[in-house]
Amino acid sequence: MSLETTVHEHQHVETHVHGHEHHDEHHHKETFITKYIFSQDHKTISKQFLITGIIWAVIGGLLSVLFRIQLGFPDANIMWLKPLLGKWITAEGQLAPEFYNALITMHGTILVFFVLTAGLSGTFANYLIPLMCGARDMASGFLNMLSYWFFFLSSIVMGISFFLATGPASGGWTAYPPLNDLHQAATGSIAGVDYWLVSMALFIVSVLLGGLNYVTTVINMRTKGMKMFRLPLPVWALLLTAVIGILSFPVLLSAAVLMLFDRNLDTSFYLDQIYIGGEALANSGGSPILYQHLFWFLGHPEVYIIILPAMGIVSEVLAVHSRKPIFGYTAMIYSLLAITVLSFIVWAHHMFMTGMNPFIGSIFVIFTLIIAVPSAVKVFNWITTLWKGNIRLNPQMLFAIGFVSMFISGGVTGIFLGNSAIDVELHDTYFIVAHFHLVMGVAAFFGMFAGIYHWFPKMFGRFMNPTLGFIHFWGTIICAYLIFFPMHFEYMLPRRYPTHAGFETFGMFGELNQFISVFAFISFACQLIFVFNFFYSIWYGRKARELNPWGATTLEWTTPLRPKHGNWPGEIPEVHRWAYDYSKHGRDFIPQTEPLSQYEIEHGEHGDEGDSAIIQKEKKDDH
Amino acid sequence: MSTLSPDAARQRVWKVCRILGYVTIFEVAAALIYFYFFKEDVPKLLVSSLFIILSALKAYFIMSEFMHLKYELKAMTLTILTPFLFLVWGVIAFLWEGEYWLSLKELWR
Amino acid sequence: METTVQNAKELWNGGDSPFKVSYGKIMIWYFLISDTFTFAGLLISYGAVRTSQPSHKEGDLTSWPDPNEVFSAGPGFHHAPLVFVTFMTFTLIVSSVTMVRAVQEGHYMNKAGVAKWLVWTIIGGLIFVLSQAWEWTHLIHEGMNLKSNPFGASSFGALFFLITGFHGLHVSVGVLMNTWALISTQRGVFHRRGHYEMIEKLGLYWHFVDLVWVYVFLAFYLL
Known part of the structure; x- marks a missing residue:
């Protein structure tokens, strides 16, 4: 094992953990494989997550382009897609309806899990936690490495399912039974769903391995002086994200196991009194609603797993680029905690229309409305952080502000949907699609973009091109609003229909759908600008020449320009203050590593502990 | 210890x-x-x-x-025991729903 | 007392473990919490499915079976409800105790003691797995499978085999890991390392398996 682990184990015997002060960088020999492929360095692993996430994002976005072609132009002849889609384009040049279902299913699965969970958490938790805590690496580099490779395996399995003769899973990203439970119920359910379930199981292992590392590192490996309430907000957010993941993903594993049994071993966990093709099946005793409960027990915390890291990143970026401390740091932490706790008790608000016990439904309504409160506190704090700030409008700042905008826009419709009575009308319509894309899809992406633009110089030693960044931002935000805002008007249009043509009731939306589709295509093109910018800048971007280009207070900017394994060449710095001393005492910023000066009181301290040296001396002299 | x-x-x-x-x-x-x-x-x-x-x-x-x-140390014990509280609502909700399904089955028998 | 409180707070100041515990032990604990939630997912599913079926009624094969009627046999005997499973429960409890003894001997760097108690733990685990296998074979012979059973509601079999199977898988993995630990102990791996913390970590896993059995026993054999 590496030198680090041995040092850890000896530390235990002495019953207290030293920081890693006594050895600097490693001198073990690294091959290409151990350095870049099976790397145990958190920085490399984070880049692996990021690049895999970007690749999946392009694929997921492409899928949405394909189904928006169908939705916007249902009568168009798309024979030109035959080289790509093969038999999924019919002889008449139309998209096969069962493939439309596969497109939306895979779009959701890929974006929710592979991009916004692995790509967002995996990247930033791995990159930021050790650096911001002042640790040389994650607690277990080995498990961390496994976490990425399980994600990779999971990606392979999911990717293979695209090439199955009967197609990938097509019963919705939520994989509800009985559609997904019976082989004969849908084309994708013949084989695709089994691959989906196995891929998810591998993915869950990846999330668990990662999460255990993140939590343990934040608890045990903060450097001297890095109290919990001196940690920058991204670390808090990523810590709580990991906690949520550790507790909620296992229940999805149970749900998946039960479904694999139903599909392949003829059990009836989710099936009862079921007819298919006119014939009654023998299965009895189960309930499809059981799956929904299990799924959403993960599914709801999952959306917080997606949004919390983005919230943490945005808090950081807003503070740094308005040269102001984040407003209400403590309240931000307590809000994160409240969201974490509440996220576990609201899951059935996704199930108001299942016919579940209405009284139990009302309990879920109450908790759902309560969870809006800490989110609102955070929104208020972000806006107040900006107020009278010395704002630098670079791409990351624009995306951070854009995040707040998206989160508010999508969040307010959540209040409607949290009420089961209104949900009767709105469930399974495009109102929901608009809601979650704004509040979770676009917002989380904005947080991710803000993080990438902001930490790119640290990760790669170069800057991304800001002009392309501005084009990317304005293109994306305008298109996102033009896509999803009008979608709210389609609140009676049912989801998951390949076409609404032929229904008189929905006939009025033909042009609106065209409009939305056109801006979806433009939006995808804007993302390609970002992808180009990202990869081009890794090799040809403007070189970063100073250690701390943004003038931030946090520890990651105290490492060398291209930090090696072990992060700090000498001793790990000690921390003496919180992460948000911007524009204090006439200074632009004060790094966390700088001790309090004689006259200073630490932020948040009252009373003797926080008294400056001079006051303490005076008090002592008075006695 | x-x-x-x-x-x-x-x-x-x-x-x-x-x-x-x-x-x-x-x-x-x-x-x-x-x-x-x-x-x-x-x-x-x-x-x-x-x-x-x-x-x-x-x-x-x-x-x-x-x-x-x-x-x-008490802090560690707390971090381990608190997640069990989430299970409490889960157990209650699932049992409640099970009873409800039974009543529906009897209703539509 | 005050100094302990003060020190406990100071442990959070960074540069130390606030729980005074190595990262490996914290990881095992939180992994066990995640595994708890996996089992919990399965057990609350059992709860939901069971409460959605009529409770036991004599002669009604759509009602939930009475465990005292289903689990009344053992190797060489019949008509003794719950006896065999009680034996299995004791076996697992005792093997947990022998595991604690192994950990205790590890604290005093007593290599022979650790090995001895690990052997007992492994034996206990093996007896449990083999007993579970016997019970499964017996029930399958009686006609219980994933789709139906002669005792009552059809879901009973599927849930029983799934959950006891998942638990049995955990026990088997535990036996394998304990065997590996025994070999490593004999080879002096931990002695050279200076501590037997690995045994402690495996111990936590083993006790977790015992704990889950308490609830599986409750769910299927008592309630």
């Missing part, structure tokens, strides 16, 4: 072993007595509650003594 001497620690472990044994025997005895004598007259809920409480007791002993939680 444990504040007991090696001998005391050893004795404690076997003591807890005996406690767990007695509790299990008591549980099984209660189950069998109920099955043979009181099945017709006494509602199962009474015995079920007894079983649940006794199982919780066994869980307490296993976690606090065998897994050493009693001797760890």
Whole structure:
């Protein structure tokens, strides 16, 4: 094992953990494989997550382009897609309806899990936690490495399912039974769903391995002086994200196991009194609603797993680029905690229309409305952080502000949907699609973009091109609003229909759908600008020449320009203050590593502990 | 870490072993007595509650003594025990829903 | 007392473990919490499915079976409700105790003691797995499978085999890991390392398996 682990184990015997002060960088020999492929360095692993996430994002976005072609132009002849889609384009040049279902299913699965969970958490938790805590690496580099490779395996399995003769899973990203439970119920359910379930199981292992590392590192490996309430907000957010993941993903594993049994071993966990093709099946005793409960027990915390890291990143970026401390740091932490706790008790608000016990439904309504409160506190704090700030409008700042905008826009419709009575009308319509894309899809992406633009110089030693960044931002935000805002008007249009043509009731939306589709295509093109910018800048971007280009207070900017394994060449710095001393005492910023000066009181301290040296001396002299 | 001497620690472990044994025997005895004598007259809920409480007791002993939680710092114990609270609502909701499905089945029989 | 409180707070100041515990032990604990939630997912599913079926009624094969009627046999005997499973429960409890003894011996760097108690733990685990296998074979012979059973509601079999199977898988993995630990102990791996913390970590896993059994026993054999 590496030198680090041995040092850890000896530390235990002495019953207290030293920081890693006594050895600097490693001198073990690294091959290409151990350095870049099976790397145990958190920085490399984070880049692996990021690049895999970007690749999946392009694929997921492409899928949405394909189904928006169908939705916007249902009568168009798309024979030109035959080289790509093969038999999924019919002889008449139309998209096969069962493939439309596969497109939306895979779009959701890929974006929710592979991009916004692995790509967002995996990247930033791995990159930021050790650096911001002042640790040389994650607690277990080995498990961390496994976490990425399980994600990779999971990606392979999911990717293979695209090439199955009967197609990938097509019963919705939520994989509800009985559609997904019976082989004969849908084309994708013949084989695709089994691959989906196995891929998810591998993915869950990846999330668990990662999460255990993140939590343990934040608890045990903060450097001297890095109290919990001196940690920058991204670390808090990523810590709580990991906690949520550790507790909620296992229940999805149970749900998946039960479904694999139903599909392949003829059990009836989710099936009862079921007819298919006119014939009654023998299965009895189960309930499809059981799956929904299990799924959403993960599914709801999952959306917080997606949004919390983005919230943490945005808090950081807003503070740094308005040269102001984040407003209400403590309240931000307590809000994160409240969201974490509440996220576990609201899951059935996704199930108001299942016919579940209405009284139990009302309990879920109450908790759902309560969870809006800490989110609102955070929104208020972000806006107040900006107020009278010395704002630098670079791409990351624009995306951070854009995040707040998206989160508010999508969040307010959540209040409607949290009420089961209104949900009767709105469930399974495009109102929901608009809601979650704004509040979770676009917002989380904005947080991710803000993080990438902001930490790119640290990760790669170069800057991304800001002009392309501005084009990317304005293109994306305008298109996102033009896509999803009008979608709210389609609140009676049912989801998951390949076409609404032929229904008189929905006939009025033909042009609106065209409009939305056109801006979806433009939006995808804007993302390609970002992808180009990202990869081009890794090799040809403007070189970063100073250690701390943004003038931030946090520890990651105290490492060398291209930090090696072990992060700090000498001793790990000690921390003496919180992460948000911007524009204090006439200074632009004060790094966390700088001790309090004689006259200073630490932020948040009252009373003797926080008294400056001079006051303490005076008090002592008075006695 | 444990504040007991090696001998005391050893004795404690076997003591807890005996406690767990007695509790299990008591549980099984209660189950069998109920099955043979009181099945017709006494509602199962009474015995079920007894079983649940006794199982919780066994869980307490296993976690606090065998897994050493009693001797760890309180903060760590709290981080381990708090997630179980989330399960409480989960259990209640799932049992409630199960009952509701039963009532629906009877309604539409 | 005050100094302990003060020190406990100071442990959070960074540069130390606030729980005074190595990262490996914290990881095992939180992994066990995640595994708890996996089992919990399965057990609450059992709860939902069971409460959605009529409770036991004599002669009604759509009602939930009475465990005292289903689990009344053992190797060489019949008509003795719950006896065999009680034996299995004791076996697992005792093997947990022997595991604690192994950990205790590890604290005093007593290599022979650790090995001895690990052997007992492994034996206990093996007896449990083999007993479970016997019970499964017996029930399958009686006609119980994933789709139906002669005792009552059809879901009973599927849930029983799934959950006891998942638990049995955990026990088997535990036996394998304990065997590996025994070999490593004999080879002096931990002695050279200076501590037997690995045994402690495996111990936590083993006690977790015992704990889950308490609830599986409750769910299927008592309630």
